[in-house]
Amino acid sequence: MARTGTEELRRRNRAALVEQLHRHGPQTRAELTEALGLNRSTIGALAADLAETGHLHETTGRSTGSAGRPSTLVECVPKAATVTAVEIRVDRVRFALVGLGGEVLERAEAELDGADPVDAIEVVTGGAARDALEAVAAVPGLVDAGVVAHSTELGWAGRDLAADLAAATGRAWQVVDTATAAAVGEWSRGDAxxxxxxxxxxxxxxxxxxxxxxxxxxxxxxxxxxxxxxxxxxxxxxxxxxxxxxxxxxxxxxxxxxxxxxxxxxxxxxxxxxxxxxxxxxxxxxxxxxxxxxxxxxxxxxxxxxxxxxxxxxxxxxxxxxxxxxxxxxxxxxxxxVLGDEGALIGAAETGFAAVIDGMR
Amino acid sequence: MARTGTEELRRRNRAALVEQLHRHGPQTRAELTEALGLNRSTIGALAADLAETGHLHETTGRSTGSAGRPSTLVECVPKAATVTAVEIRVDRVRFALVGLGGEVLERAEAELDGADPVDAIEVVTGGAARDALEAVAAVPGLVDAGVVAHSTELGWAGRDLAADLAAATGRAWQVVDTATAAAVGEWSRGDAxxxxxxxxxxxxxxxxxxxxxxxxxxxxxxxxxxxxxxxxxxxxxxxxxxxxxxxxxxxxxxxxxxxxxxxxxxxxxxxxxxxxxxxxxxxxxxxxxxxxxxxxxxxxxxxxxxxxxxxxxxxxxxxxxxxxxxxxxxxxxxxxxVLGDEGALIGAAETGFAAVIDGMR
DNA sequence: ATCATATGTTGCAGTCAACAACAAATCTTG
DNA sequence: CAAGATTTGTTGTTGACTGCAACATATGAT
Structure with a gap:
């Protein structure tokens, strides 16, 4: 994986295209040309790349009412890249599997009844976390590099949650705090x-x-x-x-x-x-x-x-x-x-997608 | 000025080279190759570019004691890109003209005796601000987009300092607050x-x-x-x-x-x-x-x-x-x-250089 | 039905960075 | 002191990418 050179340029542009579609929903190739400042031919080549890898789906254009050839509509394929999001609360754990573009593909929830939330993760996610590109857990408290330094709500201090989740599920996890996750959610999918x-x-x-x-x-x-x-x-x-x-x-x-x-x-x-x-x-x-x-x-x-x-x-x-x-x-x-109870879960997923898209660059 | 394409790649790499030298001082081409992760030939081409525009100076290598052909030493030419930095206090105005690489080329200071600091700027800078690529003023107070929203020290509220400085000197100014400037200074040229x-x-x-x-x-x-x-x-x-x-x-x-x-x-x-x-x-x-x-x-x-x-x-x-x-x-x-009284002035200059280097990309 | 308009497609040109082979300059070793 | 080892600069080549222009295609307007 070269860190420089023309290939990186391609990767950056590809990532920018995916990010644009993930954030702003389906768009025509003409709109993408405008938004990314790239040439029509470049957009075409990038879209062809990503259609081949299954990330994108192109629909032959339908008439827009104005003159000219209708532009091809490009949209994300949700199942092509998924993120596992989990919100941990005192009394329950909530899970969502979110696809590229922001669509929620699966959803589950479990009461804890005093059990440790980590022990409930495998059951709640139903193993779906394994195939996801990223897994993010939101917890209420002071989080620093995967460690929950302090949480009034959960009564934890210095718990290495990222490590515990990794041990329980066999994959890497990102840990964020609930409020920050909710802020990301409201910014990206809410009204802020x-x-x-x-x-x-x-x-x-x-x-x-x-x-x-x-x-x-x-x-x-x-x-x-x-x-x-x-x-x-x-x-x-x-x-x-x-x-x-x-x-x-x-x-x-x-x-x-x-x-x-x-x-x-x-x-x-x-x-x-x-x-x-x-x-x-x-x-x-x-x-x-x-x-x-x-x-x-x-x-x-x-x-x-x-x-x-x-x-x-x-x-x-x-x-x-x-x-x-x-x-x-x-x-x-x-x-x-505006997202109500969903903000933290959605924001956790968006945090994961930010990592996915950064990883494409 | 294209925002994409292979030319941007070149610009980015050129800017990265200048930034590296500005921040870490003179380095050999071999060290630059390592630091930037680029090929020897690419570094050579970039350095040749920048030597032609006068930003860099190459010195034929002196022996390092170890085996192999000695590497060419590359260093910034301070006068090739300068930044005007000004620190405004209640009682005085301080000025420094800083060159690429961080060398202070000129320096001046003036007591205000109740005069408005903006009126003193032209005299203190001696017109040197005109040739500088960026001009940055540090003021103690709450600064927002060139406007000093509140300053206990200066007794200002809502003063559009960027506009006043522009009117007085005939060029654009960036305004930052003293503490933030000093923080930048201590981070980049101090011990933090x-x-x-x-x-x-x-x-x-x-x-x-x-x-x-x-x-x-x-x-x-x-x-x-x-x-x-x-x-x-x-x-x-x-x-x-x-x-x-x-x-x-x-x-x-x-x-x-x-x-x-x-x-x-x-x-x-x-x-x-x-x-x-x-x-x-x-x-x-x-x-x-x-x-x-x-x-x-x-x-x-x-x-x-x-x-x-x-x-x-x-x-x-x-x-x-x-x-x-x-x-x-x-x-x-x-x-x-560790920079004592100089922190804010140096930091203001570094803020200017950050803009200069960003502008090269 | 023809023209104007907007967009996708294709071939070409320009630019860039990596690579490999070679040249240069120094140290090491016998 | 001479030959080899080592490190680095230089040069020509190659593969890749984006922009551009010309052409093809699909729609609305006249």
């Missing part, structure tokens, strides 16, 4: 494609955040939002620190608790309303520090933070306004994700 | 080349920080460290917020004040010692939030923070330890910069 610096907040048993710049996860872009210290010397946290956001937030738990609290607050329960407000303020203050440090242009509230934000956006916004400079605030959009 | 995620803290009249990942400045990587809120509802800050680090730190000012305080503390002044300690704690807490949000592997204390850190590292470290997860802390090195 315009964002150049996207911050995704994930509320599970712990609070994590993920930063995606220009659609790509950063080296170590996994942020332990729940362990931003908002109250120095405050309540003791499970991580050993004091005054972490997770330890200080009054409303804390799963989405069901949030729903109960919002319901109670809506029915005039003053204590519930105050609790929600103070939680929103704590979150806003922690966010202020993260925004000052990272300067995102969009924040998405995922997991149960979605419910918190929808029910109590005002205190979040005002606490944020009190802790960030006007310029950082003014270009900031606050929203909720 | 091993760091993959380098956080540089700059103490001037305001406190700013810059993040450099794999040697490159991030989009909007300029961090207003001084406006991390460490005391919600605390003292009013000039930026309009309350409880900013800048407003809360007891020892705050120029390096001279720090020196005075450390001197007093050393002579047993309990008040000075307490003030230093509390300032170190405040700084450590703000840093904790930034570290949790960005996950650097190295932190450099620049400007007068250097003095503060050297005299009172313990409270900074312990406050940091109380506000960051063990895993983030364990891989973190705290140090002081």
């Amino acid at each position: 494609h315009e964002s150049t610096k996207l911050l995704y907040l994930h509320g599970g048993r712990g609070l994590t955040a993920g930063l995606v710049v220009d659609g790509r996860a950063q080296r170590g872009g996994s942020i332990q939002l729940g362990h931003i210290v908002v109250q120095p010397g405050g309540h003791e946290c499970g991580c050993g620190l004091r005054g972490c956001l997770e330890a200080e937030m009054e409303v804390f738990g799963y989405a069901e608790d949030i729903e109960y609290a919002t319901l109670a607050a809506g029915m005039g329960d003053a204590a519930a309303r105050d609790g929600l407000r103070r939680s929103g303020e704590d979150l806003g203050r922690a966010l202020g520090a993260v925004v000052t440090a990272t300067g995102p242009d969009e924040i998405l509230f995922g997991g149960w933070l979605r419910e918190l934000y929808l029910s109590t956006a005002a205190p979040v916004r005002s606490a944020l306004a009190e802790t960030t400079l006007p310029h950082l605030r003014s270009r900031l959009r606050l929203r909720t994700p | 080349h091993e760091s993959t995620k380098l956080l540089y803290l700059h103490g001037g009249r305001g406190l700013t920080a810059g993040l450099v990942v794999d040697g490159r400045a991030q989009r909007g990587g300029s961090i207003q460290l001084g406006h991390i809120v460490v005391q919600p509802g605390g003292h009013e800050c000039g930026c309009g917020l309350r409880g900013c680090l800048e407003a809360e730190m007891e020892v705050f000012g120029y390096a001279e004040d720090i020196e005075y305080a450390t001197l007093a503390a050393g002579m047993g002044d309990a008040a000075a010692r307490d003030g230093l300690r509390r300032s170190g704690e405040d700084l450590g807490r703000a840093l904790g939030a930034v570290v949790t949000a960005t996950g650097p592997d190295e932190i450099l204390f620049g400007g007068w923070l250097r003095e503060l850190y050297l005299s009172t590292a313990a409270p900074v470290r312990s406050a940091l330890a109380e506000t960051t997860l063990p895993h983030l802390r364990s891989r973190l090195r705290l140090r002081t910069p």
Whole structure:
């Protein structure tokens, strides 16, 4: 495999073509010519290459209504390159086999009932992981080079998950954190494609955040939002620190608790309303520090933070306004994700495809 | 200028050769062959190209002591490509004309005495900026696309510095923030080349920080460290917020004040010692939030923070330890910069060279 | 039905990097 | 000190790739 020379040029162009189709869906050869800035003949040669290897499928053009010869439609063949995506939660493991172009080919889910998620992987994936080009697992926590350094949610510290998964399935795995995966998912298949610096907040048993710049996860872009210290010397946290956001937030738990609290607050329960407000303020203050440090242009509230934000956006916004400079605030959009529960799984798959396409270059 | 094709391949390789020499200094053709993974004949052709355009100079090989024909030494011609670097401070403007390879060809400095720094630019640079391929100005503050959105130090808000400099000098300028520039400088010409995620803290009249990942400045990587809120509802800050680090730190000012305080503390002044300690704690807490949000592997204390850190590292470290997860802390090195006062100027020049080399591709 | 328009196809030319054979310059060894 | 070993620069050749232009093809407009 030459690292230089004209063959690399070909590989780069081939990869660019596959990436274009994977990201933007089926396109005509004419559109591809425009998008990649290559000659018609070059596109033709590349497409012929990739059709032969089975990655692409060409359909004879149907009339577009305008004059001229109709252009051939090119589309990905999903089964030609697949990625295994797994999302690990406290109580369950979810799996999807995703094909080139983003189509979900298989899907499964299993309750854990206290079992170790790694032990459930083979059953959930049904061996499908073996044929996939990449396998990616999303876990809520601080991930560094395949190792889960810290996870409030799973209660892990320093677990080499990549190695464990490899041992259990006989293949290499990539490990990413849930929030970063979800950020990638929302950017690539959601509604956040315009964002150049996207911050995704994930509320599970712990609070994590993920930063995606220009659609790509950063080296170590996994942020332990729940362990931003908002109250120095405050309540003791499970991580050993004091005054972490997770330890200080009054409303804390799963989405069901949030729903109960919002319901109670809506029915005039003053204590519930105050609790929600103070939680929103704590979150806003922690966010202020993260925004000052990272300067995102969009924040998405995922997991149960979605419910918190929808029910109590005002205190979040005002606490944020009190802790960030006007310029950082003014270009900031606050929203909720559009992929719902699927974001992390889809993002994990997209992380895998990024590796697949990089590997083609 | 074609964006694809075999000519681009040549351009990329040419740029890679120049980058290699610029960053690692003079090298033999044999070393270049190894470093770039290209064939001997290709290196020869590229070097011949660049020698003809005047970018490179080849010296007939001198014996290395080992067997074989001595390899030709290739080095940059500094004057072949120059970058104008300017550092703007409250009280003065500093200028350097830097040549390819990193050699400083000219240097000048001017006190401002209250004048607008832009008005002093033409005099300080002596018109040298005109011939340079790139011109870069470093300013302490929050910079976004040529605009200084906020600068405690200069008292600017929303000033389009790139446009002002262009109007004053008749050429395009790039604007970066001082801390990020210094981070780039320390990474490329200092002692922080091993760091993959380098956080540089700059103490001037305001406190700013810059993040450099794999040697490159991030989009909007300029961090207003001084406006991390460490005391919600605390003292009013000039930026309009309350409880900013800048407003809360007891020892705050120029390096001279720090020196005075450390001197007093050393002579047993309990008040000075307490003030230093509390300032170190405040700084450590703000840093904790930034570290949790960005996950650097190295932190450099620049400007007068250097003095503060050297005299009172313990409270900074312990406050940091109380506000960051063990895993983030364990891989973190705290140090002081090696380029001293020059970091930002050198880094601004390197930012310019990055653009020059990117432009060759 | 003919022309205009847009696109796929084919053959050709220009460029590039790798390769191999050769030349050059140094060290090593007898 | 001379011949061989070793390393590197040089040159001519080769295979590959992309762009270009001319031609073929398929549709809409007149």
